[in-house]
Structure formats: C-alpha cells, structure tokens
Amino acid sequence: MILTARYVLPVVGRAIENGAVVVQNGRIAAVSTLDELRYWYPDDEVRDFGTAALIPGFVDAHSHLEYSTMGGIFEDVPYAPWKARIVEKSRLLTPQDWEDAALLGAVQALSAGITAIADVTQTGAPLRAIAATGQHGVIYREVTTPKKCDVKADMAAADRDIQDWRAFAADRDMLVRVGIGPGSIYAVHPEVLRAIGEYADEQTPVAVHVAGSREEADFIRYGSSPFALAADSEESHAYEGLQSDTFLPTGVSPIRYALNWGILYAPEVVAIHAICIEPGDIERLAEQNVGVVACPRSNAKLGNGVTPLLTFRDAHIPVALGTNSPAAADSTDPLEEMRFGLLLQRATSGDKGFLSAHDMLRMSTIDAARLIGMDKEIGSLEIGKRADIVAVDLSNSMQVPTNSPHAAVVHSASRNDVMMTMIDGRVVYDRAEGFSLPCEAERDDVDAILRRAEELRIRLRD
Numbered sequence: 001m002i003l004t005a006r007y008v009l010p011v012v013g014r015a016i017e018n019g020a021v022v023v024q025n026g027r028i029a030a031v032s033t034l035d036e037l038r039y040w041y042p043d044d045e046v047r048d049f050g051t052a053a054l055i056p057g058f059v060d061a062h063s064h065l066e067y068s069t070m071g072g073i074f075e076d077v078p079y080a081p082w083k084a085r086i087v088e089k090s091r092l093l094t095p096q097d098w099e100d101a102a103l104l105g106a107v108q109a110l111s112a113g114i115t116a117i118a119d120v121t122q123t124g125a126p127l128r129a130i131a132a133t134g135q136h137g138v139i140y141r142e143v144t145t146p147k148k149c150d151v152k153a154d155m156a157a158a159d160r161d162i163q164d165w166r167a168f169a170a171d172r173d174m175l176v177r178v179g180i181g182p183g184s185i186y187a188v189h190p191e192v193l194r195a196i197g198e199y200a201d202e203q204t205p206v207a208v209h210v211a212g213s214r215e216e217a218d219f220i221r222y223g224s225s226p227f228a229l230a231a232d233s234e235e236s237h238a239y240e241g242l243q244s245d246t247f248l249p250t251g252v253s254p255i256r257y258a259l260n261w262g263i264l265y266a267p268e269v270v271a272i273h274a275i276c277i278e279p280g281d282i283e284r285l286a287e288q289n290v291g292v293v294a295c296p297r298s299n300a301k302l303g304n305g306v307t308p309l310l311t312f313r314d315a316h317i318p319v320a321l322g323t324n325s326p327a328a329a330d331s332t333d334p335l336e337e338m339r340f341g342l343l344l345q346r347a348t349s350g351d352k353g354f355l356s357a358h359d360m361l362r363m364s365t366i367d368a369a370r371l372i373g374m375d376k377e378i379g380s381l382e383i384g385k386r387a388d389i390v391a392v393d394l395s396n397s398m399q400v401p402t403n404s405p406h407a408a409v410v411h412s413a414s415r416n417d418v419m420m421t422m423i424d425g426r427v428v429y430d431r432a433e434g435f436s437l438p439c440e441a442e443r444d445d446v447d448a449i450l451r452r453a454e455e456l457r458i459r460l461r462d
Contacts, residue, residue, distance in 0.1 A: 001022070001023045001024075001044055001045050001046075001047065001425075002020050002021070002022050002023075002034070002037055002038070002041060002044045002045065002046045002047070003020060003021045003023065003047050003049070003054055003389060003391070003422075004018075004019065004020040004021075004034045004037075004046060004047070004048050004049065004054075005019065005020075005048070005049040005050065005051075005052040005053055005054045005391060006018065006050065006051050006052060006053070006394070006400070006405075007019060007052070007053040007054070007394070007405040007408075008020065008021060008031065008053070008054045008055075008381065009053050009054065009055045009056075009361065009381070009405060009406060009409065010031055010056075010380055010381040010382065011055065011056055011358075011361060011362055011365045011366050011379070011380045011381065012366060012380040012381075012382060015405045015406065016031070016032065016033060017033075017405075018033055018034050018035070019031070019032065019033055019034065019054065020032065020033065020034040020037045020038075020046075020054075021054055021381055021387075021389060022037055022041055022044065023387040023389070023422070023425045024425075025425065026386065026387055026424040026425035026426070027384060027385065027386060027387055027425065028381060028382060028383055028384065028385050028386075028387050028389075029383065030383060031381050031382070031383065034046075049391040049393075049419055049420070050395065051393070051394050051395040051400060052391050052392055052393050052394055052395070052419060053391070053392045053394055053405055053408070053409050054381070054389055054390070054391055055113075055361070055365070055381070055389070055390050055392060055409065056365040056366070056378070056379055056380050056381055056388060056389065056390070057113060057114065057115025057116065057365075057378065057388030057389060057390050057421065057422070057423065058112070058113045058114045058115065058116075058334040058364050058365060058368075058390065059114070059115070059116040059117075059118075059320070059364060059365060059368035059369045059372065059374075059378065059379060060109060060114045060116070060117045060118065060321075060322055060323050060332075060334060060364075060368070061118050061270070061293040061320035061321060061322040061364075061368040061371055061372060062118055062120070062207070062270075062272050062293040062295055062322025062323070062324060063105070063109070063117050063118065063119045063120075063126075063322060063323055063324065063325060063332075064105075064119065064120060064121075064324065064325040064327070065101070065102040065104075065105030065106055065109075065117070065119050065121075065125070065126040065129055065325070066098050066101050066102045066105070066121060066123065066125055066126065067086070067101065067105075067325040067326065067327040067328075068101045068102070068104045068105030068108060068325065068326050068327075068332075068453070069097075069100070069101045069104060069453050069456045069457045069460060070086065070089060070101075070325070070326065070327035070457075070460060071325075071326030071327055071330055071331070071457075072326075072330065072457075073085075073089065073327070073457075073460055073461060074086070074327070078302060078303045079213045079215055079302040079303060079304055080213075080215050082302055082328075083184075086327060089460055092459075092460065093456075095123065097456055098123045098125040099123075099125045099128065099129070100449070100452045100453055100456060101125070101453065101456065102121075102123075102125035102126045102128070102129040103125075103128075103129045103132060103133075103449050104449055104450070104452075104453040105126070105129065105325070105326070105332065106126070106129040106130050106132065106133045106135060107133060107435065107437075107446055107449055107450075108326075108331075108332045109133075109135065109323075109332050110133055110135070110421050110428055110429045110435065111415065111418060111421070111429050111431075111435075112332050112333055112334060112335075112415035112418060113334065113335075113390035113392070113415070113418040113421050114135070114323075114332070114334060114421075115135055115136065115378065115388040115390070115421065115422075115423050116135060116136040116137045116175075116368075116369065116372070116374065116378055116388070117130060117135055117136075117137040117138075118137055118138040118139075118140070118207065118270075118293075118322070118368075118372050119137060119138070119139055119140065120140045120142050120181055120207055120209075121139060121140070121141070121142060122141070122142045122144065124139070124141075124161060124164075124165055126139055127139045127165050127168060127169065127176065127178075128168075130174075130176070131168070131169075131172055131174060132437060132438065133428065133437055133438070134423045134424070134426070134428055134437065134438045135423065136174070136175040136176060136374065136377075136378060136386075136388075136423075137175075137176055137177075137372070138176070138177045138178070138179055138205060138207075138372045138373070138374075139165060139176060139177075139178050139179070140178075140179045140180055140181040140205070140206075140207045141158045141161050141162050141165070141178065141179070141180045141181070142180075142181055142182070142183055143155065143158050143180065143181070143182055143183065143188070143192050143195075143196065144182070144183035144187065144188055144192075145188055145189055145191075145192050146187065146188060146189055147189060148189045148191050151189060151191045151192055151195055152195075154192075155192075155195045155196075155199065158180060159199070162178050162179075162180065162204070165178045166178050175374065175377060175378075175386070177203075177205060177372070177373060177374075178204070179200075179204050179205035179206055179207060179268075180196055180199060180200060180204055180205075180206055181196070181206055181207035181208055181209075182196055182208055182209075182263065183209075184209050184212075184216070185208065185209065185210055185216070185220070185254060185257065185258060186216050186219050186220060190257075190261045191261075193208075193258060193261035193262060193263040194261050194262045194263070196263050196266070197261070197262035197263040197264075197265055197266050198262065200266035200267060200268070200269075201267060202267050202268065204266075204268075205268040205269070205270070205372070205373065206263065206266045206268065206269045206270070207269075207270050207272055207293075208258060208263055208264070208269065208270075208271060208272065209272045209273060210254050210255060210258050210271050210272065210273065210274060211253065211254040211255055211271070211273060211274050211275055211276045211277060211281070212272065212273030212274075212275055212276070212299070212304055213273075213275065213276065213302070213304040213305070214276055214304070214305065216254055216276070217253065217254055217276040217278075220250055220252070220253070220254045220257050221249065221250060221251060221252060221253065222249050223249035224249075253276070253277075253278040253280075253281055254276065255271075255274075255277065255278070255281040255284060255285065256278075256280070256281070256284070258271075259284055259288075264284075264285070264288050264290055265288060268373065269288065269289075269290045269291070270290070270291045270292065270293050270320075270371055270372075271285065271290050271291070271292050271293070272293050272295075272322070273293070273294070273295065273299060273304070273307060274292045274293075274294070274307055274312070275299060275304055275305040275306065275307050275308075276305065277308060277311070282311060282312070282315045282317070283315075285312075285315075285317055286315050286316060286317050290317070291317065291318040291319070291320065291371045292307065292309075292312050292317055292318070292319045292320075293319075293320050293321070293322045293368075293371070294307035294309055294319065294320075294321055294322070294341060294363075295307075295321070295322045295323065295324040295328075295329070295337070296321070296337055296340045296341035296344055297323075297324075297328075297329040297330075297336060297337055297340050298323075298324035298325070298328035298329040299324075300340065300344065301328060301329060301330075302328060306344050306345070306348050307319075309341065309345050309355060309363075310345055310349050310352060310353045310355055313355075313359075314353065318367060318370060318371050319363055319367065319371075320363050320364070320367050320368035320371045320372075321334065321337050321338065321341060321360070321363045321364045321368065322337075323337055331415065332415070333414055333415040334364045334415075335392070335409070335410065335413045335414050335415060335417070336414055336415070337364065338357070338360040338361060338363070338364055338410045339360075339410050339411060341360060341363075342355055342357060342359075342360045342410060356406070356407075357404065357406045357407040357409070357410035357411065358406040358407075360410055361406055361409065361410060365379050365380060366379035366380045367379075386423075386424050386425075387422055387423075387424060387425040388422065388423050388424070389420075389421075389422040390418060390420065390421055390422070391418070391419040391420040392409055392413050392417050392418060392419065393413070393417040393418075393419050393431075394408055394409070394412070394413065394417070396412075396417070397412040397413065398412065399411065399412055418431065419431045419432075426438075434446065
C-alpha cells in the first residue's frame with residue numbers, strides 16, 4: 001500500500017512535498033515522492049489523504065492511563081489540593097474501574113495519533129489496555145511504600161508483577177518493555193529510592209517523578225510546604241506517606257535528594273517533569289545520562305512551572321514530551337503539548353535560544369522513542385521501521401501552502417485533525433470510519449468502553 005499526502009515528515013530528515021510512504025508486511029518499505037514510488041510500485045493501492053501531513057506515530061513519553069476518567073473533576077485548584085483529591089477519588093475505584101479507565105485512555109490516545117505509551121501503574125491495567133489496542137510502550141511498575149518496614153515486601157511484590165507483565169507481553173508478541181519507578185518522591189520512604197536503584201538493570205528502565213513542583217522542592221529541602229501542612233490536617237489520610245519521621249528537612253534539591261538515595265544511578269532513568277532545577281542539577285543529570293520528560297500543559301494548569309527544555313537540550317540531556325493524564329491536562333493531545341510547550345519555552349527563554357516546531361515534533365516522536373529505548377523500531381518514517389504512521393489534516397490550516405510544514409502541524413493542528421492512526425501497518429483508527437481494534441479487544445466495542453467510562457465519571461463526581 002502507498003500512503004500519500006501533500007507533506008511527508010519523516011522527522012529525521014527534510015519534509016517531502018507531495019510525498020508518499022510504502023507499507024509492506026507491517027513495515028515501511030520506501031519513503032519518497034509520490035511520482036517516484038508510483039513508478040517503483042505500480043501495482044500498489046494508493047490512499048491519498050490530500051492536504052495533510054504523514055508523520056510518525058506519536059510516542060507519549062509519560063502518561064497515567066488509569067486517570068482517564070478523572071478529567072474535569074478537579075478544576076481551578078493548585079497542585080497540592082489537586083493531588084490530595086486524586087488520591088481521595090482513587091480509593092473509590094474498583095479493579096474493574098481501573099481496567100475501564102485505562103482502556104478508555106488507550107482508545108483516546110489512538111484517536112490522537114499516539115502509537116506508543118510510557119505509563120506508570122500499580123495495577124497493570126495500562127498493559128492490558130495497550131494489548132487490546134495494539135499500541136507499543138513501556139509500563140513502569142510503581143512502588144508507593146511510605147513505611148520503611150514494608151519496603152522489602154513491596155519490592156518483592158513489584159518484582160513478581162514485573163515478571164508476570166513481561167510474560168504477558170511476550171505471549172502476545174508485544175513491543176513492550178517493563179520497568180519500575182517510585183511514587184512521588186515526597187510520598188515514599190527514601191529506602192524505596194535506594195531499593196529501586198539497586199534493583200534496576202539494563203532491561204529494567206526507571207521512571208521517577210522528581211522536581212515537579214515548588215511544593216515538592218520546599219518539602220524536600222525545608223520540610224515545609226502545603227504538603228507538610230496537609231499531613232497534619234483533617235485531610236491527612238489523602239497524604240499517606242508524608243510523615244515527619246520520614247521527611248526531615250534535607251537541605252538539598254529534589255534532584256540531589258534522588259541522587260543521594262541512589263535511584264538516579266540506575267542504568268536507564270527518565271526524570272518526569274524536572275521543573276524546579278537548581279544550580280548543579282543539570283550537570284548531575286547529564287553525568288548520569290538521565291533523560292527528561294516534560295508535560296507542558298498539565299504543569300502549567302496546576303501552576304507547577306515550566307520544564308527548562310532549552311537548558312536541558314543545550315546540556316545534551318535527552319528530552320521528550322508526555323501528556324500526563326486528562327485528570328491534569330483535560331485531554332490527551334500530543335499536538336497541543338507540542339504547541340503549548342513551544343510557546344512556553346519561547347515566552348520564558350527570551351534571547352537565550354529558540355526551539356523550533358521541528359524540535360517539538362521530534363520530542364514527541366524519535367526523541368521520545370529513543371528515551372524509552374525503542375528508536376530502532378519506531379519514532380520516524382524510515383525504511384525497515386514499523387509502519388506506525390499518523391495522517392494529520394491540514395486543510396483548515398491558515399499556514400498551507402507553507403515553506404514549513406513542521407510549523408503548520410505544530411501551530412495549527414490538534415487531536416481533532418488526526419485522520420488516521422496506523423500501527424504495524426494496520427489502520428486502528430480512521431476519523432471517518434472509527435476504530436478497528438485488534439481481535440483481543442473485540443469483546444469490547446468502543447461504544448461499550450465509552451459508556452462504562454461515562455458511568456464511572458458520573459460516579460466520581462458524586
């Protein structure tokens with residue numbers, strides 16, 4: 001099959017006007033102009049998307065699929081009370097609720113052009129969700145232990161889950177890695193950080209939420225913040241783990257705290273958010289080859305700040321973009337993350353430098369794929385890679401025709417403009433025809449998924 005559109009954006013090279021991609025046996029066989037590929041593949045069916053761009057499937061470098069039913073519930077509140085309410089509502093969910101929410105999140109991601117997901121979970125529901133949708137990714141087993149006496153047992157339980165999840169993925173021939181990560185570093189016992197650092201190896205990547213807010217930075221350094229106040233309040237049950245005997249003031253930044261407890265010395269680590277960066281933190285992250293994932297919209301909405309992408313890039317620290325979750329960002333939309341992230345960087349960096357639309361597109365494709373260890377298979381339109389391809393409608397863009405199709409995509413498109421999502425050469429979402437999920441998901445049509453999710457959202461609002 002030949003897919004063609006006005007623009008093809010391989011991401012690793014220049015844009016191709018009137019370009020095309022040949023898909024054979026689930027892989028990319030050729031990328032060039034339509035005229036050339038028609039000559040070399042005269043018998044192949046041609047699907048023309050018109051005034052659109054063909055780009056690699058988006059790689060969401062950080063998500064919480066299980067929170068997909070919590071969007072719109074906690075509005076206009078800063079981070080600390082928002083976090084408390086998330087914890088409170090989470091306790092109302094049944095195991096089936098988590099499964100339904102994760103499956104909803106995976107389906108919503110498909111319609112936004114996301115073909116690979118890096119997700120943090122305790123339940124494993126996101127793994128089963130992407131098995132149903134056919135997406136690739138990394139699933140990090142979260143360890144949230146607040147008490148030192150429970151760390152050994154909880155790490156043993158995490159190890160059992162990791163082995164089970166790997167077997168699950170292998171049985172289904174999924175392109176999935178399984179890793180590990182702590183809960184928020186201000187809410188777990190520091191021995192969790194040490195234990196994860198010792199447990200991780202080259203086959204077990206680590207994701208750690210760190211330096212994500214001023215509240216966290218103040219709590220780690222000074223022992224005082226809205227977190228500390230809440231731990232002694234009537235809402236203390238929503239802040240499990242914030243205990244004075246665990247969190248004495250450390251006098252250091254969150255990055256230094258994580259380093260001191262060993263977790264950032266693991267072979268493959270991504271730091272999620274990394275907003276509150278202090279002098280010396282950049283060098284320490286670079287020395288340990290730690291990558292960074294930014295979630296621009298959720299961090300701005302919760303008042304947490306802006307991840308200094310330009311600073312990280314200048315220090316040769318790999319950077320990618322994530323969506324976090326609809327609970328924090330209202331929707332799953334990698335194109336909005338790119339645009340919002342780009343504008344925030346330009347607004348805050350001044351004359352220190354300038355990120356381009358192409359830079360942001362890379363952070364949601366090839367750079368994100370590299371960060372999760374899958375760039376040999378996905379993340380760009382290159383011969384031999386898996387045919388994970390997205391068609392983005394540009395017919396309503398005021399920038400077309402353009403000399404910069406990357407800018408047209410980033411500045412004028414959203415999830416509503418995704419015309420088609422293809423994974424491994426199979427169309428799993430078509431804007432005109434709907435979803436076509438793998439056979440494992442046929443037991444649940446998308447209407448049923450959406451109906452159950454709506455019922456859950458209504459219950460969570462009560």
